[in-house]
Amino acid sequence: MTNPVKTALLQPRHGILTPIYRELRPMEHYMLQDHLIRLSPETRAWRFGGPVSERIIVNYARNEGQPMPIICGAFIGDTLRGVVELRFDRDKPRHTAELAISVEDDWQDIGIGTRLMALALRCARDNGIARLEVNFLPHNAAMRRLAWKFGASFSHQTGLTKGIFSLSGRNFADVAGSKRPQ
Numbered sequence: 001m002t003n004p005v006k007t008a009l010l011q012p013r014h015g016i017l018t019p020i021y022r023e024l025r026p027m028e029h030y031m032l033q034d035h036l037i038r039l040s041p042e043t044r045a046w047r048f049g050g051p052v053s054e055r056i057i058v059n060y061a062r063n064e065g066q067p068m069p070i071i072c073g074a075f076i077g078d079t080l081r082g083v084v085e086l087r088f089d090r091d092k093p094r095h096t097a098e099l100a101i102s103v104e105d106d107w108q109d110i111g112i113g114t115r116l117m118a119l120a121l122r123c124a125r126d127n128g129i130a131r132l133e134v135n136f137l138p139h140n141a142a143m144r145r146l147a148w149k150f151g152a153s154f155s156h157q158t159g160l161t162k163g164i165f166s167l168s169g170r171n172f173a174d175v176a177g178s179k180r181p182q
Ligand SMILES: CC(C)(COP(=O)(O)OP(=O)(O)OC[C@H]1O[C@@H](n2cnc3c(N)ncnc32)[C@H](O)[C@@H]1OP(=O)(O)O)[C@@H](O)C(=O)NCCC(=O)NCCS
Pocket: 043, 044, 046, 047, 048, 099, 100, 101, 102, 103, 104, 107, 108, 109, 110, 111, 112, 113, 114, 115, 134, 135, 136, 140, 141, 142, 143, 145, 146
């Protein structure tokens, strides 16, 4: 059922900025750090699977020793309010990646996460990623719902839920993000 509040918030209106969704250029990757620091402690804990300090975020955002990620963002004005990262592990094949997503507290539950996921999956396919996974705490209902909408299959291990998107399925693009996920 259409949620009238969400619908109203997503329509362009005078005085309200509509989010712009796009991939970040490498020279813009520095913005990730400030976005993650702006998350509330609770949202950060959902994002990282436990509490994290600013110092840990600064180290994480440096990404030292790891391949450059693909980062897509939702900009409201000039500020990056939502992010989806596709991260590669140098010890794993390049056609696999891990997805992580975050939307700042005051912008959650108005559809930004859904738009970011659609963009990230398109970027993943454009970059030859065939298998994408997202790991999250088992009681993270928003992430579970989001992954389900995009056709993830789920497994559980070591206190985390793993959602797996198989991007090579022939019909994936036809149904991903619809009310009829794979
Ligand atoms: C997960 C997250 C990115 C979702 O972003 P969002 O912008 O709120 O997502 P949307 O508004 O597009 O909502 C996606 C779906 O989740 C549902 N949802 C949103 N918040 C929810 C909540 N707290 N509980 C249950 N469902 C929720 C929405 O209703 C929507 O479902 P629908 O399309 O059937 O209505 C956001 O909640 C977040 O940043 N969480 C913290 C970080 C995190 O948990 N990351 C995952 C691990 S990497």
